[in-house]
Amino acid sequence: MIEEKIVALASKYTAETIAIRHHLHAHPELSYQEFETAAFVEAKLNEIGIPNIRMGITGVIGIIEGKNPASRVIALRADMDALPILEETNLPYASTKPGVMHACGHDVHTSCLLGAAKILSETKEDWQGTIKLIFQPGEEKNPGGASILIKEGVLENPKPELIVGMHVNPQLETGKISFRGGKVMASADEIYITIKGNGGHAAAPHLTIDTILVGSHIVIGLQQIISRNNNPFSPSVLSICAFNGGFTTNVIPNEVNLIGTFRAMDEKWRFAAHELIKKQATSIAHGMGAEIDILIDIGYPSVYNHERLNANAMGLAKTFLGEKCVEETELRMGAEDFGYYSQKIPGCFFRLGTRNEAKGITIGVHTPTFNIDEDAIEMGIKMMAFLGANLNING
């Protein structure tokens, strides 16, 4: 039985995978700078005997062929980049690069996929099809490594029929994983607004264009787009997070800058909202006599998990691990460039529980003290290998 082999091999390779994770954690690299990481991944794949190529400068794509390679092609994805954060964990394998840290668990994703690759390679007589391993750069930074790899053809030759990605979850206990079909994470676009007008003496506002007041109306007007135009059953968030203008008590400034983020779960609404944001902000500014420039920088699309694929993955996980270990992922307004893949082919983005209150491991991702409970690594390797060997869209 392949399940038993995977369980045995995952246990056998856990220590080695943890050592790989420690190496990656100690040597983090920022988005699109993953040169050492990519070379490390290539060396590991070569050691296992998995043919691989470079893609997108610091991406590595490996291919494992099982029985009847053309019968089924699936992709397993891990991201490899770290964040510009100064690590404060005091771990023996803490970052050796000041100001760069694996604070989102991408070291875990990469090491678990290497562990799974080793298992899938050793069991290739036991499963059908071809597995494409995607070690991608730049998840944390626009335009997103996924979008670059897609442009370079990662979803062609051979063309995967589905893609699986895993992410650590410090809110979910170790020993558990979670799945969800449909919408799981939001799109994220950046909003940059500049309001211009002739400022002047604060005691003579009638002789000026009050850019501060215009900006204030725009902040409020934009909030009403979400509350009045968005379908309340589809979450969407608009947050203006910086309001910059002025310098003293008695001068109305010539310019005010607003920046913020817009998030949505529905791609149609997302682009409709961009137009509403531009229209609303422009008409407020013009109505009050000011000029306005608006830039909406398009970020990652929402992550949509194919319903049937995720139901199948969840079903397999329940059989493999037991009902108690499998939960439903909660909706999040965070973004993930896995969305680029899942907009193109059926995707399954699942969560690996890495929380352990007894060990004091509860802190969230993107913080200087983030860490995972490494007891979760065995589950991470096992699940990637198991889904790689078994997951199909049709049952």
Ligand SMILES: [Zn+2]
């Ligand atoms: Zn992150």
Ligand SMILES: [Zn+2]
């Ligand atoms: Zn991440």
